Amino acid sequence: MATFIGCVMLSNLSIAVETEIRPARPAVQTSGIAVRRAELRVLWRTMLRIRRAEECIAELAEAGQARCPCHLYIGQEAVAAGVCAALRDQDSVWGGHRSHGHYLARGGSLEGLFAEVLGKATGCSGGRGGSMHLLAREVGILGTVPIVAGTVPLAAGAALAYQLRGEPRVACAFFGDGTLEEGHMHETMNLAALYRLPLLLVCENNLYSSHLHWSERRVLDNLHRAGEFHGVPGVRVDGNDVEAVLAAARAAAHRAREGGGPTLIECRTFRFRGHVGPSTDLDVGVKRRDALDAWLEHDPLLRCEECLRALGFEDLDGDTASVEQETGAALAAAEAAPFPEAARVLKHVWSSNPDGPYSPDGARREALCAR
Amino acid sequence: MATFIGCVMLSNLSIAVETEIRPARPAVQTSGIAVRRAELRVLWRTMLRIRRAEECIAELAEAGQARCPCHLYIGQEAVAAGVCAALRDQDSVWGGHRSHGHYLARGGSLEGLFAEVLGKATGCSGGRGGSMHLLAREVGILGTVPIVAGTVPLAAGAALAYQLRGEPRVACAFFGDGTLEEGHMHETMNLAALYRLPLLLVCENNLYSSHLHWSERRVLDNLHRAGEFHGVPGVRVDGNDVEAVLAAARAAAHRAREGGGPTLIECRTFRFRGHVGPSTDLDVGVKRRDALDAWLEHDPLLRCEECLRALGFEDLDGDTASVEQETGAALAAAEAAPFPEAARVLKHVWSSNPDGPYSPDGARREALCAR
Amino acid sequence: MRALTYAQAIREAHAQLLESDPRVFVVGQGLWSPWYAGGSLEDLDQRFGRARILDSPVSENAVTGLAVGAALAGMRPIVFHPRMDFMLLAMDPIVNQAANWSYLFAGQVQVPLVVRAVVNRGGEQGAQHSQALHAFFMHVPGLKVVMPATPADAKGLLAAAVADPNPVLYVDDRWLYSDSGPVAEDLYITPIGQAAVRRAGTDVTLIGISWMAKLALEAAQQLALEGIDAEVLDLRSLKPWDRPAVLASVRKTGHAVVADPGWHTCGASAEIAATIAQEAFSHLRAPVERVTLPDAPAPTSRTEEQAYYPHAGHIAEAARRALRWRTSGPDQYPEQRSEGPPEQCPEQRPEQRPDRRREEATA
């Protein structure tokens, strides 16, 4: 285990890309960092899969088929795709309320996601969590839950577990810009620096926290510097540039795995839909309408696609069709799946106590089971 | 009310004095900032009053007469004296577990303090708080309580109240270096910057939090920069140099009163006694024994006294005698005062409900009252 | 009297309080949003300015502490938590600070603070977006707790909470927001600590909290069809709660059902049932029944959600059970069995388990 006390170099990572709040017009060669051509195509496919799934979920929500609150990831796909491509299978990923993208970028089952969102027993969380609570241990999604900042200390704890066991694993927490307003984010950064935890802190700065623009919540636009006080180095990247994200995440993961400690990556991005549900939330915050128009021209998926076409990839339509097909099949399977039995409601309160806790209300419980 | 949103200048205050952890040998001309000669003498007297009171309380604790936990301020007197001298009568002061010095520097009654520490009904908190909970509204001590960081958001709230009412008042929170490890300190700094609150954040960095040296708790020695991320400017001063402290606090209070918002002042200092009680805690942390020897040569009271003598003040012994006399009289009065009636125990749970809440246990309550 | 919805009544109370008392201000999350607070704070920022209607960063702890400090400095803050679940981050300012300061300083200060906590559940939101934690705050000396069930009380109890010199937790449930009812136009106070008799009756007392008071009334209507005359009390205040009213009713009917929209163990229903059983001991003709949420977190799927939340039928059935006890005697009553302590279960890595050869003797 690494020494606990020491001084972390703040200049370990030098690939910070400063981006304006209003994106510049999309450029084909974005970050200037070489990503292998085949790899870029995989990233694009990952983003496409997220985009299509989110559009499906938007429709399910609109139709009232999905009842749980759904926070859509459309517009931010490059962050999940880029970061997850930098991780290894045995690394763990932790998320929040807006985590469909993280789950899918890690390779989580589409059917499991749709089923979960629909409240089906076959959902990735057994139909107990809905959109806001996802689990896919087989692909290293260790948990996404919607208490803002809730999983970030947990990710640090997983990183501590890896360190204590001497495993070369990394924990990665995704969270939004608003999340840095929670005090325990700062506590966690101090702990991570102090214990030199193998931790990636990925801040998806989409400029909004619910209805509030960042300028209604803080005075400085400097989120990548959130950990500086504690000795956690930070970088800022264009979060709509999947190559830039991947490069920053690779550097940070490498540093973490080598015992260098945590890194904060601020990814500047924008959600094209509203805070929750399929709408666009044009009625809130400052500047949202203008910003949306500008960011739509900066669509991470289209940018990547343009880039691939410029690189000579001609056969993207085949991928589009296969993603379409996969999505449709997964949705059909999820729709056909059963809801959980009502009588399951008291199970799993305690682990390995299949009947749940003693029922306080014997009669009611019997009634439940009889339904 | 000032505009909420805007960018705070980080360079408003330029008097930062960098000090080493190990103090240099005491120098007669300390900060180079002109403080009027008469004022310096008052500061010295304030420090002396604190020192003598604390020594008395150490004895009361040792003798078992004071039973509540007492966190002594000996060694840090220049911070309370300097900061409080920069405040006005109607400003409020908030503190923590180690706040005898803050209370006395504001002019709180010695008898009220001794009585409180002894658990007497005449104590400044009515004998309900002991050493760790002090109140003296008549001198603007709005409350000191021992939950680490507990009163800092409260101080910000008082500052907000002044701002909302358009009063030219300032709230001042004293806290230790360990306190910045609590997340809500960071939340509070963001709120204070965002709302431009008239708030002084005085961090007394005595290098220890309980038994732990700062290097066992963080990787960087940079507490004055704690608010930078949020747009709260910070300065670092030699906390054993009462003139330097006063100058920094004056600048910060002026800035706050003018609508410039909060300032963090890190005062580097050292407690000569242990974390709690009269001992010196030589058995804990790294380097405590060496550090104590070095800091004892840097005694804020002696430094100020040397300075006064160099300035030609010859009659300091008279002051010493009068402080001695005042302390003795206050102690005698406190010792003679009665303990609270046992039957009072259920009172004040709710304000203006003199009998306290309904008693859950009627019989027991009667028994209580009969004792 | 004109009718308002519950949400409108809350909004009107805020507006009138802000109008009549310059010390009142509101701080918390969602105050500048058109949808966040379900209409209960709509446009207040436009009417009273964003200096008095402060939408805040996601910093529950410091924002609540800020309100406590402002209260100590002479203001009358209402700190708004759009979900009680998030308020768990603010337990220190509420429990350690607000609740204690009057006592700590022997009555020299008061904390005239309103902590408004919204319970927002159902809709497949799940375990972290559903909790009704009023029992926590009932447990803490120094706090008061109110849970209005009608539009009229939503207004009157908010005014009472603001007028009270103590920290008051005001809990409103989104399930009530669209309920409509008569609300007086002027500002008025519904006294804290007084239950309301929603229906007079002689056979059994149904004591309801928040929307369970509504269900209790529904249950009473069902029971009436069977010739059972239930008295329905809407508790309204949980701390202090109206012991005289509850005890008087139970002493009259001899039967009680407590219906609480919180968890069972150590919930509000435990306190009320224990108190009735102790203080109306000789009048009780059957055990006090408790209808609560089961001791489980909130699920999400519609099937489990449906099973999780009690209905009026559960309250009616509990009342019948109590009344059957009277007629048929204890032997007919199916006494509840505890499953006992759950057995120790297999570890993730069994070989690492501590030595269990020795089981310590208990006597």
Added chain:
Amino acid sequence: MRALTYAQAIREAHAQLLESDPRVFVVGQGLWSPWYAGGSLEDLDQRFGRARILDSPVSENAVTGLAVGAALAGMRPIVFHPRMDFMLLAMDPIVNQAANWSYLFAGQVQVPLVVRAVVNRGGEQGAQHSQALHAFFMHVPGLKVVMPATPADAKGLLAAAVADPNPVLYVDDRWLYSDSGPVAEDLYITPIGQAAVRRAGTDVTLIGISWMAKLALEAAQQLALEGIDAEVLDLRSLKPWDRPAVLASVRKTGHAVVADPGWHTCGASAEIAATIAQEAFSHLRAPVERVTLPDAPAPTSRTEEQAYYPHAGHIAEAARRALRWRTSGPDQYPEQRSEGPPEQCPEQRPEQRPDRRREEATA
């Protein structure tokens, strides 16, 4: 069997658990201090290294979250809170996270976490350094709660808590640290959920929690001199609690006193009393008595402290009261009166008060 103090027993359990299971580690405040944990963790850092005995910054929330995450990642952490009062800052990781994750993911994950919370009171420490908040955690589904009263249980319940796949709150009271008693040398498990009969008796059941179990035994000795034969149960586990043992005893004696070192309203005593009154209804010959702390924060001065904390005499007196009920009947029993809701009281600036002319009608 050799005797250990309660603090030594806790320390030994830690050492043996750390020795036998590499997944176990300890994190929290005071672990590298010679005095912070009252000897209950002495020198563990030297024996097991500071990587596994992590003294932490003053960051209760993140440190507890760290432990939750480590548990989810396969470790068996013990997170140490030297005072339960400070743990109020960690309610989110305990209540929103640890308690919910098994349920949230339909049993696919477990959180084998021990949260050790020390109650450290008396000594004129006052309101923010005295709280025993176990009732909060009893209320939360998904948590288990234990409160050992003897050195033997201090060891056995810590081992059980570490072995359990669920988050367990382990509450130890500093008032017990110097108590001495027999403790087996090897590691053993005291099963969670089982009460211990500390004294068999026939006339009244005294149910004690933590040091109140000790006082209950003292009370039984006082009562024995008067010819009253009390049965004493040490509850040991609060969630799940041993309903079969408690109910069996009360059905036998017909009288019960619950002695809980926590506040009254919505406390552990409420749940236990309500359950007894419901499930042993026909066997009870007097109301269940509750001996608790009064509903007030902890004072500091010695006079008030002395009045604040219950003594064995209070438990004995409660038992006598219950038994008198049997002989003399209800009319002799002084029924408790609530003071009713406190009156609205004068404001700091009365002219600013909301209009109170209209008092809303309740029916």
